[in-house]
């Protein structure tokens with residue numbers, strides 16, 4: 619695949635004309651194709667009574683594109699509202715029972731803790747893998763997994779310092795032991811080129827509003843097809859699925875995770891955004907993000923500013939956290955005044971990059987740091 623023209627691609631994001639935006643780990647700036655999709659949606663509603671956009675066929679088209687982008691069969695892709703909802707659905711598809719234990723980590727976003735609390739109240743034990751200097755090595759998981767472990771739930775890329783868990787290794791170990799691996803991949807998916815179906819995970823949940831460049835309220839839940847059987851069926855309004863005939867409940871496919879009217883607008887946007895990402899290529903995006911984050915880490919080092927983000931690419935992704943000697947919240951607010959968007963997570967400044975960033979963005983940030 620040829621190297622994309624990054625300067626041209628940047629022009630697809632009007633927000634970048636006035637902002638140094640280093641906060642995609644929170645929300646992505648929306649590209650022009652997304653704005654166009656919303657206009658197309660309204661046009662179809664107004665001119666064609668929504669024939670095209672209020673149509674399950676439109677959702678199925680999105681499924682095919684999204685599956686291709688993320689590297690999974692479309693039959694394993696369900697559309698959900700956000701990461702949290704996907705994790706919650708996964709937790710209800712695992713036949714958890716009193717006495718089982720669930721292994722989480724101390725680097726999870728609260729979304730991947732809340733959903734498991736429900737199971738604590740039903741007699742499951744929640745065990746926590748403690749990070750080691752900001753890392754979650756496989757050995758740390760192994761110390762917590764035993765014969766009563768039913769699930770390991772972890773982020774692919776953690777939201778704090780951006781540590782990237784070795785899912786292939788962890789998933790292999792889980793599979794050997796009959797343990798399910800549930801992954802919060804909202805940080806990572808859309809940037810890393812590993813196909814979802816090769817991550818050795820059972821469920822992978824991804825909110826759409828970060829690296830997939832979608833709207834809030836749209837997300838993806840990947841599932842291994844074998845697991846769909848155990849899930850409670852959703853109640854959909856699509857005639858094909860909404861019927862009193864129990865035989866149709868035997869449709870053990872990913873539609874069981876979807877209920878009611880889908881987010882037609884969000885899913886049209888999702889398709890256009892996925893096509894846009896596909897036209898750039900996840901491999902190119904990953905290389906670009908690796909190079910830019912390398913550059914930022916080097917710049918920080920030159921300024922003797924510390925970070926807890928690992929330098930090895932296999933252990934990180936787009937997030938670089940920055941340890942400053944001043945109050946991070948105050949600093950972040952000051953940067954905001956200068957139209958530099960970063961974030962603060964757990965008291966630490968966090969920059970997150972994407973393919974549309976450039977060296978000038980990094981220089982602007984590093985120059986503005988005390």
Ligand SMILES: Cc1ncc(COP(=O)(O)O)c(C=O)c1O
Nearest residue numbers: 700701702727729777802804825
């Ligand atoms: C790692 C991680 N998981 C989950 C969430 C929450 O995602 P959602 O709002 O899609 O449920 C976030 C951030 O918002 C996050 O960074």
